[in-house]
Amino acid sequence: MLVGVTMELLRPLLTEITDDGLSLVGEVTAEELGLTADDALLPGPVAVSLDLTNIEGLVAVTGVLEGTIVRECVRCLKEYEDPLAFSVRAAFIQEPKSAPRHPKRIDPRRARAEVTEAEPEEEPDDQYHYQGNQLELAPMLREHVILSAPMQPICSDDCLGLCAQCGKNLNEGPCQCATEPPIPTVRVVRGMKRKTDESSTS
Ligand SMILES: [Zn+2]
Numbered sequence: 001m002l003v004g005v006t007m008e009l010l011r012p013l014l015t016e017i018t019d020d021g022l023s024l025v026g027e028v029t030a031e032e033l034g035l036t037a038d039d040a041l042l043p044g045p046v047a048v049s050l051d052l053t054n055i056e057g058l059v060a061v062t063g064v065l066e067g068t069i070v071r072e073c074v075r076c077l078k079e080y081e082d083p084l085a086f087s088v089r090a091a092f093i094q095e096p097k098s099a100p101r102h103p104k105r106i107d108p109r110r111a112r113a114e115v116t117e118a119e120p121e122e123e124p125d126d127q128y129h130y131q132g133n134q135l136e137l138a139p140m141l142r143e144h145v146i147l148s149a150p151m152q153p154i155c156s157d158d159c160l161g162l163c164a165q166c167g168k169n170l171n172e173g174p175c176q177c178a179t180e181p182p183i184p185t186v187r188v189v190r191g192m193k194r195k196t197d198e199s200s201t202s
Pocket residue numbers: 073074075076077078154155156159160161
């Protein structure tokens with residue numbers, strides 16, 4: 001079964017996942033994924049291709065997400081478009097209907113510590129819950145997009161960054177300081193030298 005409409009794409013019904021599984025193929029926007037500009041900047045929709053299987057209520061989701069994302073280079077501080085492509089692997093289990101999620105944790109003094117410590121053991125990163133008869137794939141995909149961000153995004157391996165002295169983007173050409181060796185200790189010495197130069201010429 002193939003579903004291509006966005007609303008249904010990200011919110012499949014359990015009944016749509018037949019014995020053959022369910023394939024979801026389509027394009028989704030940042031808004032539909034619940035991504036704000038602070039989370040990630042997507043210049044256009046991203047292509048989603050997911051396969052869902054339901055094994056006695058445990059829904060396994062695998063597939064790929066591809067698109068383009070705007071990142072800021074840590075060296076030159078310029079925004080650049082980066083290919084966004086990663087595989088998705090997640091499992092959804094049904095949330096218990098009436099019982100509170102953490103019935104044992106009622107002591108408010110200990111609740112916070114216990115939740116943060118105990119949660120990773122109970123729920124692997126890729127495990128999500130669904131309620132009733134419908135999956136919400138958007139929060140899971142949103143998380144994947146956010147986690148795909150590199151710690152140190154760089155526009156290009158050859159990025160020259162900004163001049164530490166005048167701040168010019170060196171990818172756009174050399175600056176006036178570029179003829180000097182860019183070694184900090186030399187910079188200090190040269191600063192001192194310049195002072196003596198000035199005093200000697202004046
Ligand atoms: Zn850069």
